[in-house]
Amino acid sequence: MEEKKQPTGGPYFVGKKDELIEAKRSVRTLEDRDVLIIYQQGVFYALDSYCYHAGGLLQNGDIEELNGRLCIICPKHKYKISLAEGESLYKATDPQETQPVPRWYSKGVKQRTHTVTEINGEVFVQLSKSRDWLESDFFQGEKGKLERAKVEETEKKEKKKLESKK
16 A cells, blocks of 8 residues: 555545455554454445454454344454444344244444545545544553453463464
């Protein structure tokens, strides 16, 4: 990706449209925030790259359509997050119903999403200007980064133990 002078406050150039389409998923750091850019079914999406629940990397998560919405599934704990709104979805039954039928419910917006625009083959991301705190914000801050580093170190040690037993 060629270097361009970025305007303060965005929108930020994140890549050429064709390159991002080919990559399907890319992570960019914008204002110290790690943002995942996804191209799916002809649309670009941008959201915080760490899952709101425990900081899992969303970049490797499967994407599925759930209840008519495209969602990324966190590979760490299988939390389902809508790409467009950042809503966390879960499936449950209502015990009050005589014949309970599983339905999708929302936990509310948990993952920060950002606006993506494409101009003349260039893609830009405008970071969310909302001042409301969302759970995914934790993993973008210093405490969250330390927490992620601890978890990653523990996972590496566990992986080495498993490999040494083979």
